[in-house]
Amino acid sequence: MKNDLIDVPQIKKTKEHINDYQTNLDKVVKVVLVGNPNVGKSCIFNHMSGMYVDVSNFPGTTVSITKSFFQGAELYDTPGIYGVSSFNDEERVAKDIILSADVVINVVNGLHLERDLFLTQQLIEMGKKVTLILNFSDVVQKKKIKINTQLLSELLGVEIIETSAVTKKGFDQLQNAVKLAKVGNQNLDLQFMLQHLIDKGISKAEALLIIEGDSITASKNFMQPGLSDDREKIYITRRSKVNEIVTLVEYEDSKKGEIFNQLGRLSLHPKTGVPILIVILSLVYFFIGDFVSQQVVDFTENKIGKELFEFNVKSFIANFNESTILVSSLDEPGNVVENKTFRFPNGMASDTKLKNEFLTFSNKQEIAIDFQFSNPILRLFFGEFGVITMTITYLFFLLLPLVIGFYFVMAILEDSGYLPRLATMMDRAFNKIGLNGKAVIPIMLGFGCITMANVTTRLLGTSREKTIVTAILQFVIPCSAQLAVITVLLSGAGLKPLLIFVTVITIVLITLSTLMHKLLPGESSPLLLDLPMMRIPRLDNILKKTFFRSYGFMKEAGVWFFIGAIIIGIFEIFGILEIWQNILAPLTTEWLKLPKETATAFVMGMVRRDFGAAGLFDLNLTSMQVTVAIITITLFVPCIASFIVMLKERGLKEGFAIWVATWISAFTIGGIVAQIII
Amino acid sequence: MSNSTLDKAQKGRLVTIINLPFGELRAHLIRLGITEGDSIKCIERLPGGTIVIQKNRQEIAIGYDLAKKIKIILH
Numbered sequence: 033m034k035n036d037l038i039d040v041p042q043i044k045k046t047k048e049h050i051n052d053y054q055t056n057l058d059k060v061v062k063v064v065l066v067g068n069p070n071v072g073k074s075c076i077f078n079h080m081s082g083m084y085v086d087v088s089n090f091p092g093t094t095v096s097i098t099k100s101f102f103q104g105a106e107l108y109d110t111p112g113i114y115g116v117s118s119f120n121d122e123e124r125v126a127k128d129i130i131l132s133a134d135v136v137i138n139v140v141n142g143l144h145l146e147r148d149l150f151l152t153q154q155l156i157e158m159g160k161k162v163t164l165i166l167n168f169s170d171v172v173q174k175k176k177i178k179i180n181t182q183l184l185s186e187l188l189g190v191e192i193i194e195t196s197a198v199t200k201k202g203f204d205q206l207q208n209a210v211k212l213a214k215v216g217n218q219n220l221d222l223q224f225m226l227q228h229l230i231d232k233g234i235s236k237a238e239a240l241l242i243i244e245g246d247s248i249t250a251s252k253n254f255m256q257p258g259l260s261d262d263r264e265k266i267y268i269t270r271r272s273k274v275n276e277i278v279t280l281v282e283y284e285d286s287k288k289g290e291i292f293n294q295l296g297r298l299s300l301h302p303k304t305g306v307p308i309l310i311v312i313l314s315l316v317y318f319f320i321g322d323f324v325s326q327q328v329v330d331f332t333e334n335k336i337g338k339e340l341f342e343f344n345v346k347s348f349i350a351n352f353n354e355s356t357i358l359v360s361s362l363d364e365p366g367n368v369v370e371n372k373t374f375r376f377p378n379g380m381a382s383d384t385k386l387k388n389e390f391l392t393f394s395n396k397q398e399i400a401i402d403f404q405f406s407n408p409i410l411r412l413f414f415g416e417f418g419v420i421t422m423t424i425t426y427l428f429f430l431l432l433p434l435v436i437g438f439y440f441v442m443a444i445l446e447d448s449g450y451l452p453r454l455a456t457m458m459d460r461a462f463n464k465i466g467l468n469g470k471a472v473i474p475i476m477l478g479f480g481c482i483t484m485a486n487v488t489t490r491l492l493g494t495s496r497e498k499t500i501v502t503a504i505l506q507f508v509i510p511c512s513a514q515l516a517v518i519t520v521l522l523s524g525a526g527l528k529p530l531l532i533f534v535t536v537i538t539i540v541l542i543t544l545s546t547l548m549h550k551l552l553p554g555e556s557s558p559l560l561l562d563l564p565m566m567r568i569p570r571l572d573n574i575l576k577k578t579f580f581r582s583y584g585f586m587k588e589a590g591v592w593f594f595i596g597a598i599i600i601g602i603f604e605i606f607g608i609l610e611i612w613q614n615i616l617a618p619l620t621t622e623w624l625k626l627p628k629e630t631a632t633a634f635v636m637g638m639v640r641r642d643f644g645a646a647g648l649f650d651l652n653l654t655s656m657q658v659t660v661a662i663i664t665i666t667l668f669v670p671c672i673a674s675f676i677v678m679l680k681e682r683g684l685k686e687g688f689a690i691w692v693a694t695w696i697s698a699f700t701i702g703g704i705v706a707q708i709i710i
Numbered sequence: 711m712s713n714s715t716l717d718k719a720q721k722g723r724l725v726t727i728i729n730l731p732f733g734e735l736r737a738h739l740i741r742l743g744i745t746e747g748d749s750i751k752c753i754e755r756l757p758g759g760t761i762v763i764q765k766n767r768q769e770i771a772i773g774y775d776l777a778k779k780i781k782i783i784l785h
Binding site for chain 2 (some may be wrong): 263
């Protein structure tokens, strides 16, 4: 029976195959790179693409697509997939691009032929012109594995280019990748199954997907998707064929374990994995918590953002407009030594003497300058919460360094192969709250930036899991900016507030996630994760990844920070902040037992969480009041950027439900704690 | 030899898969290279039942709920 599965070279070629051996380059419009995750696809893409690269979101989905040009044709990078179908967003996007491709360049990891050739075989069966890139050839050699590429090429019916991403071996051959592409050996049994669809004018690629049960492709062609029995038959046939090919072409000399493999094994089991995790988290903390968020951000936010950028922009505006400038000089601990007010009824430029006096006075080390413009429009754009001044400082000089730092660390963890192992180790713990191990990734990112983490929930399997993680992120996880303020507030208050804070937040986390698991309908997906081999990440890959993700994040979330700033600016101009304060007053003073002004901190917390917490510095709170305030603010609504990204990711209904629920839970729980401890 | 499910596999032991669950997960498993009749090695069994298996050089983590649904023969 096996003999009809494997179509060794004597296969009869279909019509499509006979036409041209060499692909006519003029006719190639769209070249697509396809491969399983972790095959070194982006490295190949980077080499082929050269300078111009465009990252964009695929219409209607949240998957980003990288596009460039190669030999005059459009070159697309696709998300890593194990097969062509519509099981998730990544696959849907990859499928659409593959269907419209003229040439498919399929990157394969030489160490995982059995897994990777499944996709290759499917691409060939789709009737696509394919060139195979056999990557990791150096690692394959090191592991004493021999692959007979000549025979593999004959069995598949496509050309093979051997490459090594590390030594760049074979990269010069990539120039021929498009030219060499051809339709591989076709399976006659399959051809027979597809013929009735092909006769109706449906392309072979789409016909295959329809028979495999892809309902999206089916309804596009007004057809019924194939039965699961058909998919089963095709899948099993394909799997057997691939297995057979691999036994024919691959010889293994020895099976030596490596140190990295060993490390990978150790990081799976909690006994050894938890210590490894602690070491990694400490390193991450020193890098992000200490180096990036203290030293780097201190420099970028204060020196570049406030002193250089904001000062010059505001001075420029003040030159030509009515303005009042309050300058306070400070001593080392930050106490005000001297206040001066400079008034320019006709703009700074009209009063050179006073302007020089102002410039001399403000040209000191420790200084706080507050530009006040009488024109409300100017206030909106250049004032304290100015859409242009504050948002740019916040976005580019505070958030961007943090985002880059986080994505850098994530890229290292990802490329080293550690993250999937961490997800595996945490799997069982997450099962208890209706998630699987993969949820560890967005939650970890949440401690950096909730907005960023909201985007990452996409990698979770079902909508139910996305909802649970999104809710956990908005309710209990404090972002790095907020953590910094909380740490400062708590450090002055002693051990007891810290313990109360951690206990309350933990209880809320457990209760919330358990409740959601119990109440939300539907099922969560079990963990099924391919663990890539452990290796030392490549710096250029890490940097590229960090760059593209940071860029993508800024592009996606950036605009919402501006919109948020406009909203809060308008609130300020029309005195809406004060109205809020008064509305919330009974709640703050009676129920939370905090001063009335704390309400401002809550309102500000809606814009930026750390604003909310920072607003507490100026109020003279007792240590128990501090505890209540930070518990309430941590549980309170997410910042406006993450709120909007959440609405985009999870839809209006769910997003608003979570948002309203954070209001209720923050004040309820904060109040209960207040009634007990104050 | 005895019939069992994958969550019962012990660390370091070889098992033969005799039945995979239906649906999308089945398709995923086949793509990753796991089919009925395959012999695979259980390289780690975490507390709680998450299983890590190895086939050739490839390692795959399988959650408890899925492992329960995969029928195997223990060697």
